[in-house]
Amino acid sequence: MRLRSLLAMPRLRLEVVTGEDELDRAIRWVVTTDLLDPGRYLRGRELVLTGLVWRTRPADSETFVRALAEAGVSGLAAWDLALGAIPADLVEACRRHRLPLFKVPEDVAFATVTEEVVRQLSADRAADLTAVLDRHRRLVEGTGLDAVLDLVGHCHVLAPTGRVVAGPPPHDPGALAEAFLTAPRLPHHVPALGMSVFPVAGGAVPRVADWFIASEGDFGDWPPERRDLTTELAAIVAIERARLDDSARSHRDLVAAAAAGDVARLRDAGLADAPYVAVAAAGGGDLRPEDVRAVLAEALPRPRAVGLLDDEVVALVPAGGEDVAAEARAALGLLAPGLPHGGIAAGVSDVATAPGLRAAVEEARYARRLAAARSAERPSPVCVVRHDELATHVLLLASVPDDVRRMFKVRLLDPLEEYDRVHGADLVRTLETWLQYSGSWTRCAERLHLHVNSVRYRIQRVQELTGRDLSRPEDRVDFFLALRLMGGDRP
Incomplete structure (x- = not known):
């Protein structure tokens, strides 16, 4: 959309005050501001609307207009309701910095200008970009997502951890990710951030295993053309995600070789000399192994290979x-907000x-089995167990069937x-x-702040209730293991 197009909008009735020879400048977005120096909030090619609240003296016009010009703003539309005119110092500053200046009629609200411009921008983008995006659907394997997002503008692609996959970093990626994971339905508008979030897979996979698109504005107010554009963008992102998934699936052989101890195959793949950490994971509820694979690939720092091994990843x-366990x-x-209890161990x-x-x-x-057992006893959406938590008896317990452990x-x-x-004993x-x-x-x-005789009485009561003799090493070991099954690492 060009500045010249503003003059053809009958609802706006804008008038050019200065800059008639600059009306072919493109408009990317429309912004309303009353800051004296709004430069850090501008990205270029905006139409700026202002009510001149920032102006307390004539010299302020130079400060304001210079900030707009340095930010690459396309044009300025203004009106001072209190003064009933546009000050001559503002006109002169715009002329000096070659910034087109429009007069907004007193009876036209800035909200009306914004609505009209955004509607036109959305329609223009949908018409102009449909063919381009269709080409990028076929070419994205060679160009990547950033090239597509540059065309669309005001969009970001993120992982559910808040990692920015493509596009400029949004203001609060973590809050956007939490909104995506917890929204009752998608797409979803996040009023606090002024953005809407959309799934890439469209519900075909759980949100924790999907990517999502964050786009400025409330999708409920968008014209159909902009919604169609976002749907097309989601399809393109899905293609790129599938391409990366295909690459990850090719690493399944490496995981199988590691599990089999096939050093020759590992050496052929370039894994012979460098040290590695193995991570195993499984999910509960509706999480399929393939979903867990996608989650683990996202959660781990630079994984060399992520693949399925039986029903585990x-x-x-x-x-x-880095500490792999801590980062995971x-x-x-x-x-966690998007996982059920016992979601991932x-x-x-x-x-x-x-x-x-x-x-x-x-x-x-083995550590994954222990994590699953802990999650079952103390329901939690995430449980990670490190190798140094595996004592010999823990390895033994992890290999015992669940029903035997429970009994x-x-x-x-x-x-x-x-x-x-019953007794609070x-x-x-x-x-x-x-x-x-x-x-x-x-x-x-001493540890329990009791008299020694009280401890002796309680231990005697334990023996009476269980029929065990705690002077026998084997009975002590049995109780120790049972307490570990119960969660004996409690404070």
Whole structure:
């Protein structure tokens, strides 16, 4: 849209005050401001509307117009309601900086000007860009998404973690991502940010595994042409996402080779010398393994390969200075608002080179099982377990079937939990602390702020209720394991 087009809009009745020879300038957007120096909020090619609230003295006109000119603004439309005219100093400043100046009639609201210009811009873009976007649909594999977004303008492509995939960074990507994950339905307008969010896959995949588009304005007020344009853009983004997914699927062989300990295949793929960390993950609820693969590829720092292994997702991440487990936990935590309880459980191995990757994958998968068990006992949308949380007994417990683990815990601890519930005796905590201090009556009493005789009485009651003898090492081990199954790492 050109500045000249404003003169053809009958509702606006704008008049050119100065800059008749600059009316072929293009308008990208329309902005209303009453700041004296709004330059940092402008990106260029705007039509600026102002009521001159910023003007307290004639010299202010030079400051204001210079800021607009340096920002690359296309034109200025103004009216001073209190003065009833456009000040001569503003006209002179616009003439000096070659900035076209329009007079807005006193009975025409700035909102009317904005509405008319935005409607025309949307219609023009839809008409002009349909063919271009269609070509980019075919060419995007070679050009990328940024070239397409440059054409559309005021759009951003983001991952549900808030990572900016393409386009300039929006004001608050984290808030946009949370709005996308938690909106009751999509598309969704985010009034606080003045933007609307749209899914790329259109509901075909869970939001935590999708990308989304954020576009300025309330989609409910858009003309049909702009909605069609956004739909076309989503299709183009989906093509680019599919292309990247195809590349990721080619890494499944690397994951299989690591799990099998096939050092020759790993060496052929260039994984022989560098150290790696293995990560295993699985999802619950409606999350399919393929969805978890997409989530893990997004959450991990620079994964070398992410692929399916049986019903789990396994990733190989180059070992650098970062803490892979901490970064994965932080990224998955950002997705928690869009996950059900027990949504994703993940395990992270120690660092290993090619000969040790088989053991690293097994370690990560054991850690993932422990994470799943913890999520089941203490419902949480995300649980990540590190390799250093895997003691020998934990590895053993992770390999035991769930029904056996549950029965083992019930037989040993249910009588104590029921007694505590009825009498408030705190037997479970006393037993846990006593075992923690290797059966020391004194240290246990000090830790619980009890008399030693009270500790002795409680432990005696534990033995009576369970029929176990805590002087026997095997009975102590049984209780220790049962407490770990219950969540014995509580403070």
